[in-house]
Amino acid sequence: MTGGIDFLRPELLALLPLAALPLFARSTDARHYPHLGWLPADPAGRLIGLLLRLFAALAIAAVAIALAAPGRAQTVEPRTGRGAELLLLIDRSRSMDERMLPSDWRELSPYDIRHQTLSRGPVKSRAARELLADFVARRPDDRFAVSFFSASTLYVVPFTQHDEVVQAGIAAGGVHRGLSETDVGRALISSVARFEKRAYSGSRIILLVSDGGARLDEDTRLAIRAGFERQRVALYWIYLKGFGRPDLEAAGEASEAIPEVALHRFFQTLPTPYHAYQAQSPEDLAAAVADVGRQQNHPLDFEELIPRRDYSRHFVALALALVAVLVLARRWQLGGAT
Amino acid sequence: MSKGTPPGRWLLPSACALLVLALLLPPLPWPRTSFDYLAVFDITQSMGVTDYRLDGRPVSRLDFSRRALSAALTDLPCGSRVGLAAFSGYRSLTLLAPVEVCAHYGDLLATLDQIDDGMRWAEASQVAKGLFWALRAARDIGDSPQLLFFTDGHESPPLDDGTPALFGDIREGQVRGLVVGVGGDVPRPIPKRDASGRANGFWGADEVVQGADPARRSEHLSARRGTHLQALAARTGLDYLGLDDIAGLSAAMRAAPRSQRRELPTDLTWLPLGLALGLLCAAPLRSLLAPAWRRRRR
CATH class of the missing domain: 3.40.50.410 (von Willebrand factor, type A domain)
Known part of the structure; x- marks a missing residue:
C-alpha cells in the first residue's frame, strides 16, 4: 500500500504563483545599446534567455513546494x-x-x-x-x-x-x-x-x-x-x-x-x-x-x-541545481558581453 | 549603467548559498513550549455513573474523562509527553511512563482505551490517599510532569474528619497540576459490576459504609464532590478544574502555568528557504518595477 502525497504546510502552496514573476520580468542585466538595430538578430540567444526565465520560474516553484513540506503519508505495509x-x-x-x-x-x-x-x-x-x-x-x-x-x-x-x-x-x-x-x-x-x-x-x-x-x-x-x-x-x-x-x-x-x-x-x-x-x-x-x-x-x-517520508529536500536540491545553472549562465553571459 | 556591477548581481549567488544551507541544516535544539502530564484516572465504581452525555448518548464519568483527555492530546504541541496511571483502593499505579504525544498518539489512545474498572484491584475508594500517591508518582517518574487527577471525589469509606494531611514525604506545591472534578451535581446511584465486568444493579444504602450518622447519609449515591476536591487541591498545591465539557480540559491543559520551555530538535530549514525564495523573486520583481522607477526619476 502506498500513501498519497500530503503537505505539512499546505497553506504555503499559495506562494506558487510567484513562479510566474520571471516569465513576465524584463531582463535586468541586458546592456543598453543606443541602437538595437545595429545588433544582429540572435534566435539562439533568445531561446537561451527564455530557457533561463523558465529555470528561474521552476526554481521559485520548487522552493515554494519545499516550504510546504511535501511527503508521503505514513503507511502500513x-x-x-x-x-x-x-x-x-x-x-x-x-x-x-x-x-x-x-x-x-x-x-x-x-x-x-x-x-x-x-x-x-x-x-x-x-x-x-x-x-x-x-x-x-x-x-x-x-x-x-x-x-x-x-x-x-x-x-x-x-x-x-x-x-x-x-x-x-x-x-x-x-x-x-x-x-x-x-x-x-x-x-x-x-x-x-x-x-x-x-x-x-x-x-x-x-x-x-x-x-x-x-x-x-x-x-x-x-x-x-x-x-x-x-x-x-x-x-x-x-x-x-x-x-x-x-x-x-x-x-x-x-x-x-x-x-x-x-x-x-x-x-x-x-x-x-x-x-x-x-x-x-x-x-x-x-x-x-x-x-x-x-x-x-x-x-x-x-x-x-512506515513513517512519513519527507520530500522537501528533493525540491530544495532541484531548486539549488536550477539556481546554480542560472548563476553560471549569468556569469558566462556577462563575461561574454564584455 | 553600462559599466560596473549590475545591481542585484549578488541575488542569485546568495539564494544559491541559502539553498545549500537549507540542504545541510540539521534539526537544531530550539526552545519550544510543551506540556508534560501524568494523567491518573479514578477507576473505582462511582466513576461508572453515567451522568454525562456525549453525542446524545449517556456516558460514564470515566468514559467522558478519557474522551476529554484523548481530545486534549491532539491539541498538545509535539514534544509534549503524557503518561498514564490508574487509581483504585488507596493508591495510584503508574501504567505508562510519559511518552511523546505526536509520535505515540496511537499507542497512548490504545492504552487509554484499556483503562477501565476491569483493572480495579481493590474495592475501596480512598481518593485523598490515591491523590497523594499520584503526587509521589509524578514526582518520582522523572522529567517532573504535572499531574492530572480525574476523579469524582467519592470517598468510600467516607472521610469524617475533613481533609486528611499530606504524606510526610511530599511538600505542598512540590508537584503541580490539576485535580479534575468529574461527575454531575445530582447524586446518582452507583452501578455495581461483578468481577467479569457485567453490570449488576446498583449499590443499595445498606451495602456501603455510611460513616458517622448513617441515618442522614447517602453514601450509596454519588455526585461530583467539588468542595472536597477543592480542599484537596488547596492542600496539595494543585489547581482545581470542574470537567463540564471536553474543550475545557484541553484549554486548561494548555494554560501558560502548565507549560514547560524545553529545547527540542526543531526543523528550521523554512528560514533559509524563505529567504532564498525572497531573493529569487527579488530579481524579476526589480526588473518589473524598474521602468516605473526610471520614469518617475525623469
Whole structure:
C-alpha cells in the first residue's frame, strides 16, 4: 500500500504563483545599446534567455513546494520477518520488591547468604525490568504487549512495534512498590484473550515474569487450558526464585501442596509449548531471557508502520541545481558581453 | 549603467548559498513550549455513573474523562509527553511512563482505551490517599510532569474528619497540576459490576459504609464532590478544574502555568528557504518595477 502525497504546510502552496514573476520580468542585466538595430538578430540567444526565465520560474516553484513540506503519508505495509508476538505479563505484587541472590552468591558461606541477600541482593522486579528492557531493545522485529498483574490484570501496552512505548510500560512498573495480592489464574485467562481477534501470524508467547505460584481451581485450569489451545500461545515462565523459595522441580506427591510446584506441574499439562526458567540471581535471569530470545524465531507476518517520508529536500536540491545553472549562465553571459 | 556591477548581481549567488544551507541544516535544539502530564484516572465504581452525555448518548464519568483527555492530546504541541496511571483502593499505579504525544498518539489512545474498572484491584475508594500517591508518582517518574487527577471525589469509606494531611514525604506545591472534578451535581446511584465486568444493579444504602450518622447519609449515591476536591487541591498545591465539557480540559491543559520551555530538535530549514525564495523573486520583481522607477526619476 502506498500513501498519497500530503503537505505539512499546505497553506504555503499559495506562494506558487510567484513562479510566474520571471516569465513576465524584463531582463535586468541586458546592456543598453543606443541602437538595437545595429545588433544582429540572435534566435539562439533568445531561446537561451527564455530557457533561463523558465529555470528561474521552476526554481521559485520548487522552493515554494519545499516550504510546504511535501511527503508521503505514513503507511502500513505487510512484511514477513522473523520474530514473535510477545506479551510480557509482569507480576506487580509486593513480593517482587524483595531481593534476589547477589551475583557472587556462590562465593559466600551458607551462613552469610541470607544476610547478604537481604542487604545487597538486587531487587527482583528491578533486575527483571532491566533485562526485559534490554530484551525488547534487541528484538526490533517482535511485537510486544505489556501487562501487569496483581489481584487484577492491568493492561499497560497493547501490541505495538513502538519500542519506546513498550519501554515506557516496563519503566512504569518501577514506580513505587507493588500491590498486595496476586491472582495469576485470572491474569493468564485475560492475557490469552488479548490474542483474540488478532490474525494468527507466526508465533505467540506469553512471557510470565513472576516469583510466586498458585493452586488454581478446576474452572480456572480449564479456562486457561482452553485459551492456550485456542489461541495457540506458548508460555514461558521466568520464575524469580527468592532465597529459600521452593524449587519447581521438587519431586514427590507431597510437593504438589507447594503453590509454585503445583502451578509448574499444571503448566506442563498445557497443550502448547511451555518452558520454565528458574532464576535465583541476575545471571540466571539474563540466561533465561537470552534463551527465550533464541527459542522464538519463526517467520512472522506483520504490518510494518512506515513513517512519513519527507520530500522537501528533493525540491530544495532541484531548486539549488536550477539556481546554480542560472548563476553560471549569468556569469558566462556577462563575461561574454564584455 | 553600462559599466560596473549590475545591481542585484549578488541575488542569485546568495539564494544559491541559502539553498545549500537549507540542504545541510540539521534539526537544531530550539526552545519550544510543551506540556508534560501524568494523567491518573479514578477507576473505582462511582466513576461508572453515567451522568454525562456525549453525542446524545449517556456516558460514564470515566468514559467522558478519557474522551476529554484523548481530545486534549491532539491539541498538545509535539514534544509534549503524557503518561498514564490508574487509581483504585488507596493508591495510584503508574501504567505508562510519559511518552511523546505526536509520535505515540496511537499507542497512548490504545492504552487509554484499556483503562477501565476491569483493572480495579481493590474495592475501596480512598481518593485523598490515591491523590497523594499520584503526587509521589509524578514526582518520582522523572522529567517532573504535572499531574492530572480525574476523579469524582467519592470517598468510600467516607472521610469524617475533613481533609486528611499530606504524606510526610511530599511538600505542598512540590508537584503541580490539576485535580479534575468529574461527575454531575445530582447524586446518582452507583452501578455495581461483578468481577467479569457485567453490570449488576446498583449499590443499595445498606451495602456501603455510611460513616458517622448513617441515618442522614447517602453514601450509596454519588455526585461530583467539588468542595472536597477543592480542599484537596488547596492542600496539595494543585489547581482545581470542574470537567463540564471536553474543550475545557484541553484549554486548561494548555494554560501558560502548565507549560514547560524545553529545547527540542526543531526543523528550521523554512528560514533559509524563505529567504532564498525572497531573493529569487527579488530579481524579476526589480526588473518589473524598474521602468516605473526610471520614469518617475525623469
